[in-house]
Amino acid sequence: MSILSEILPKKEITNYFIVLGLEERYIRAAVAEITGNRVRILGIGKSEFNEVENEIEAVDIAISMAEKTVPEKLLIHNVIFALPQFYLEGENVKPEYLIRLKKIAKELDLKAYGFVDYVSSIINYLETTESSPPTVLLMDLSSEFMTLSLVRVGKIQQHIIVKRSDSIVNDFSSSLPQFEADILPSKIIIFDFSDKSEELREELLRFPWHKHSIFLHTPKIEIFTNEKIMTAVVEAAATSFLPNISETLPKISREETLQAETEVSEPESVSEELEKAETDQKGEKFGFIQETLNEKIATIKKETKPIDGKFVAGKIELQKVSAKLRDRISKIKFGYKGIILGIPPALIVILLIYLIWNYPTASVSLITYPLPQQYPMEILFAKDNAQGSGNLPVISIRSITNEISGDKSAKSTGTTLMGDKARGEVTIYNKTTTSKTLARGTILISGPLKFTLDEEVKIASAGETSEGITFGKSTAKITAAAIGPEANLAGNSNFTFSEFSEAVTGAKNSLPLSGGTSREITSVSKEDRDNLEEQLTAELVKQAKQKILGNINPRERILDSPITTTVSSKKFNSEVGSEAKDLTLNLTLKVEGFVYNQAELEKLINPQALTVPAGYTFDPTKTTVKLEKSDADKNGNISAKVAIIAYFIPDLNLNQIKKDMRGKSYSEALAYLEKIDKVGGVKISQTNKLPFLSKKLPFKSQNITISIVSR
Template structure:
């Protein structure tokens, strides 16, 4: 993305510091930043606060731009005037700025005394910035949330496939489904969603997307990952990604140290994208506006870093020689001979010391298999001890029963003895028992009728709690006898009943503590094994071999306690195996299913699902094997094809390799003039690594 500018004679190098502005105009907000070029790199100096727009009128945007620029320009010397604009997609038509919006920008520049340096589509700047940050072209769904609408941008391998705008309802999942369904001829959507806008809190929206059933609704290979960008990321992208292009057009030396090479389509040219304008187009002049679209037809990722050299070594020698006065033919011969020697030595060093590291990424074929293997290993026994404490979660009611004295009345003509523990019933079905055997005399005759027999006795409530604390005079009865024959009355009141809830040890507490301590001690045993192992050996994760022994709890079940501790010893008995041996066995098991011309990538994943130890130091394993198969390439032949080529010429050749996705090329030393920045001329100086995605 090159930002064209007509101010080619700008003398930035003569000033110690030169500040520039970036102004992002959105549909609902305006942001600004101050940036500068420092040691060949663009960097952001300040961010403004975000100015919200009640409506997107020219007056509102001018007022918001004035506030943001005034805020971040305060105290800067010199005060920045050059500005790069970041514009929304709604402002662009046919790769240029909408004529009405162009007039708005002219007014902003005139009113705020700004010098326009260029413009960039905010989405395009964000795509380039994320590519620079992550080291590879972006593949994702960009989701820009406004109050009334959603802007969806589909990006694959750093190329914007298209943009759709949908209205926003209360349910974000169906809104996105509607927008994404408008993209036609898409075999698979990127499994990465990126939310961004002028706010930080996207938690509600993120949860809506995470809970939506994407794989059932749209062609996703697997459930998409949802990410959230900070509110300042878009203006930062405009400042750094867009600003670097403006800086180059102003004459700054921008250093590019390392680039990744990406496979490009061969059947269609990339779309032409207009990401620039001339400052004259915004000047208040009567001449016609000339916005010239520039097709970005170069490969998206080039491996030619740009270096700015004033003189090459040969030019320097030539200039020195030209300043020497030659007085004789012999001196000329000596100088020519010396120059030839220097050139020979330089070229020799260049020829033998030039090196390159190349990493080729291939798209793999995936072969997933479930395997059953028998593995021979070495016996291993590791003993570790430890302790752990957790809070208890059990609950229990504790307290005392109510006690007191009662009078037992006998209405019958027979003496009655009530045995100890005879059940007495009170109000609300409260129950008590006699503390001892009690005999009550029979009734007796009197002038007024009968006098009931009576006797005092002590009773105790059968349950704890304050409910059994009864006042004096309360009538009670026997559970087994009628009140017409016998009844009881509380003398001075029943007291002492109490109850409270306390924490106790539960069975679940002990089980959880055993599990947690087992996991900790198992991890310690594995760490101890890692410290003493040799080579590529690993432990077989056999189930039920990590039982705790010598367990000692600090409290028993149902015992009152706030915390529970456990001291125990674990004896980890298993076998160790060689990872390379396991890989070889797994490879042999699927060898006949590997297509001709393919080989197993080292990035394949082998997972042990379960294992059973045998008595002869072997284990029966069940494994999930996710084998990545890549084309078998002749590394030496590829090196020969790359000898002496410029990185820009390498792309066509690498793109022809089967299943090619991308490549990364690093040429050393990096401080070489462009004409000499080729790949090495000796195959031994090229380090070539082939990986799968």
């Protein structure tokens, strides 16, 4: 080995792998690299398919899209699957889906190392980005299934899987009774579903939240983009399977040629690899300790790294030095010089003890589930500090107006007959002895059909001849009153006039009438326009309320009703009865909502009058109001029957918990806290730490700060 190789920096080794996200009719793929402690996504691809037979082709397309930025000579065979919840049964892949995974791996020459699931991966991602365990309702919408995952403090409490119908609102509504929880989170995250995500979100915004007591108020709805999904599953795959991948992945030095390094070992049985998936990585996420992905990778590499021979040699040398030092100290005669020599070590020991005792500090957040209780009450929400009548409590409200615009399209459902009217010529006979003038538009009748004269007609009177009476006659053009081929009458058809009897006048056509046609077309009906306006108005009101929530003060809340709307502009692309398969509406609304101050509401509750459950204390900061019935007067004041929802949090002896936890390692502290009733999760953050005590809580209880976080 040359001297230069020891002096120059080591070459970084890069490992590559594929993460393949499979869904019912949708494929996501990502190619990632691990260099040192860093994980980086090189490319992302996606593809759709309609039939199961086309799944492998779709997977190949998605991988090819993701591999566009990868060197052409590099062949990546190692893959980790990312699977939705309906693919799984407990900890294992369902047999019918396992067959498909094996087929994909075999046909595309991939070596499977296991799988991660979408829900757990996204929970880990949210914990990292939000610095706390999430409480959220996750919604995965595939082409055939809707999966709802209830997550509280980073723990999956329940999965609900329902078959999709034409309406996401109906599917969502039918799933709610299946939840075992009394109250669901106020945040919903929808996994990105191709280009329909925003459309599905808009449809979900029309859901009648106020009719379902399982929601305290309208939840915030977000879309988790495809890029975030792939980042989440790649990070989960890297941290879960890094040791196994690192041992067998093709290692590529950035300074070496690719040609000599792209050989991959023969794939093992895919079924064996998949059945081993995740068995060592699953577990309850009771404790949450702040740790970055790089730190996780570093920890894994440290745990799997073999012992270095240089370290052992160094340890032997240290033992020799210690032995010599003890030998010399034993020869010192402790007189005046001994005392002088002993002072520095003593000071170092005292300083070290002082640092260990006083310097480390840590904060521990105990995450708990609040216990809600409802109290009925009548309240007057009043504008401009108006006074209520009688003993009715008054809460001040102020109005906020937002102007919001949007457009929406829907299919037309009306039908209209289109076509031409029959036309022709008739001979009109006057059977009286006086001449007649018939005005334009005079109605002629032949059976059930009606016709009109195209122009004014003058008819001479009837006269006597040697052969008898000769009727006066005149020719005239007529048009059918309605479109359709029914009015194409044959020649010699008889006509009468609505104004005269048959004895006075009549008409007959010598030639057939022609030109009458009809066809049924899809057109816009009045109901189409009314329904579209109602739907778009509801969506815009939801969006306006979300904007209001973003603009009010932290201690203010919005009343679900009344919400008043004023149309600023409205434009349909088609009129009623016009031919159109699609109807579009552009609408601008002024939406007025009312907000109140949470502090005023809290004052209405007398803590002494509450029935506090044993082991709990009242938390005034979480008090909410649920409007059950309201009636606005002409002044804009709102008399309402409401349910005041008070929350109670566990009454914990925090001083005792501090004393019991001091000096414990993180794992010991988590094990201790997990046994405490009513604690649902823990977050530990160390502010001041010593390098050799980085995973221990301070020995001094005063240096531990404990707070209760109520979810």
